Amino acid sequence: MANPISERxxxxxxxxxxxxxxAKDVNAVMTYYAPDVLAFDxxxxxxxxxxxAIRNRLSELFSAVEGPIRFEMRGLEITEGGDGAFCHSLxxxxxxxxxxxxxxxxxxxTTCFRKIDGQWxxxxxxxxxxxDMRSGKALLDLKP
Numbered sequence: 001m002a003n004p005i006s007e008r009x010x011x012x013x014x015x016x017x018x019x020x021x022x023a024k025d026v027n028a029v030m031t032y033y034a035p036d037v038l039a040f041d042x043x044x045x046x047x048x049x050x051x052x053a054i055r056n057r058l059s060e061l062f063s064a065v066e067g068p069i070r071f072e073m074r075g076l077e078i079t080e081g082g083d084g085a086f087c088h089s090l091x092x093x094x095x096x097x098x099x100x101x102x103x104x105x106x107x108x109x110t111t112c113f114r115k116i117d118g119q120w121x122x123x124x125x126x127x128x129x130x131x132d133m134r135s136g137k138a139l140l141d142l143k144p
Contacts (some may be wrong), residue, residue, distance in 0.1 A: 010113065011076075011078060021069070022070070024069055034121040036050060036123070037122055037123055038124050039054060043057075065097060066095070066096050066097065067095065068095065069093060077089070086113065090106055092106040092143075106143055107128060109127050
């Protein structure tokens with residue numbers, strides 16, 4: 001029997017991945033990641049290597065937000081060819097942290113996919129935040 005995930009177009013899978021993030025469902029999110037994924041995230045360390053590192057990072061993030069999390073991708077562009085694809089977008093998240101503080105931020109994201117055993121999986125992710133060159137501080141209040 002064919003895997004229904006492998007039969008779905010990449011835009012639909014990205015939408016499902018975004019919905020899993022909104023639901024704070026770590027297990028659902030992880031179904032879209034390759035075991036050897038490499039990610040350059042907004043938070044230390046400089047890189048996360050392997051699905052278990054991503055799982056731990058997501059668990060920390062989701063548990064730091066009380067109630068629902070808003071996650072949005074704007075300007076999503078997908079380039080697909082053969083067994084490789086990448087997309088880039090401006091991503092935004094907002095919610096209330098466990099200390100009761102409202103958090104909202106936007107960042108730049110590039111995600112690379114590889115078709116492995118007929119299924120698109122994230123093999124690399126890169127997130128970045130612009131910074132002010134004079135102060136060296138991240139510009140966390142920018143919005144698209």
